[in-house]
Amino acid sequence: MTFNSRTISLKNKNDIRLYFIxxxxxxxxxxFFVISxxxxxxxPSKSFTYSFNHRNSLKNNLNDFNISDNEILSFYVSTLQKFSNIDFILEFKETPTFSGKVNVQKSYKAFFYPEGKPIRNWSEVKENFLVSQGESVYLISGDKKYPINNPETFVAMGFNWKAIRSGKNMDLSKYEKQKLLTIKSVxxxxxxxxTNKNHYFYIENGKKRLLDFPL
Incomplete structure (x- = not known):
């Protein structure tokens, strides 16, 4: 049996070329996988749920809504982490028949509440307070207590660690327990x-009311 050495050499070269390619x-x-x-x-990037025109809504779309020329469409989005960049996109299924502008503001969702009647006397104010008992922290609001689910929610809602009272000698059973306060809670x-303008606002019935008296 005879072999053509030239043919074998060419095949080896082709195999080597394919191997290196x-x-x-x-x-x-x-x-590219490592870079990605x-x-x-x-x-990191992440998509979040939006709330349109309703502070308890978690939907990310609007259906059959009408807005007048002078009406404001407000919404908020909450994040669990800090991000250096946010992309904001509005998508319309049909060509919109109105024009306007979008204002983006970084703030707590309560600042987007409609403004109510100013409060001119401290007697109208029933301020919440924070209480710790064991490993739990509660927000006391009237005759209700709201357990806070984790430190991230505590910070995201703007609470101050130094404002927590000790509940060691308090009877918290007299307060009606509510659902956990989470990052999505109002x-x-x-x-x-x-505010950054040294104005105090009081939250009541889904509205923010200016405390219009010296504190």
Missing amino acids: GKFLLYIILF LAQKIIF HPDGTIFL
Whole structure:
């Protein structure tokens, strides 16, 4: 039996060429995979649910709504983490028949509540307070107590760790227990906010009321 050494040599060269091409492509795929994975770890991104026109809504779309020329369409979005960049996109199934502008503001959702009648006397205010008992922290609002589910929610809702009272000698059983306060919860009535303009607002019945008296 005889072999053509030239044919064998050419086949070996073709195999070697295909081997190196395949190896190169494999390295390229692995390189982009590592880059993509590193980008997701170092620069994470996430989509969140939106609330349109209703502070308790978790839907991310609007159906059959009408808005007048002078009407404001407000919404908020909550995040569990801090992000360096946020993309805001409005998608319409049909061409909109109105025009306007979008204002984006970083704030607590309570600041987007409609403004109610100013309060001119401290006697009208029933302020919430924070109580710790064991490993739990509660927000006391009137005759109700709201357990806070984790430290992230505590910080995200703007509470101050130094404002927590010890509940060691308190009878918390007299307060009606409510659902857990989470990152998506609204601030209960009795919450007081201080703005960057040194204005105090009191949350009551889904509205923010200016405390219009010296504190």
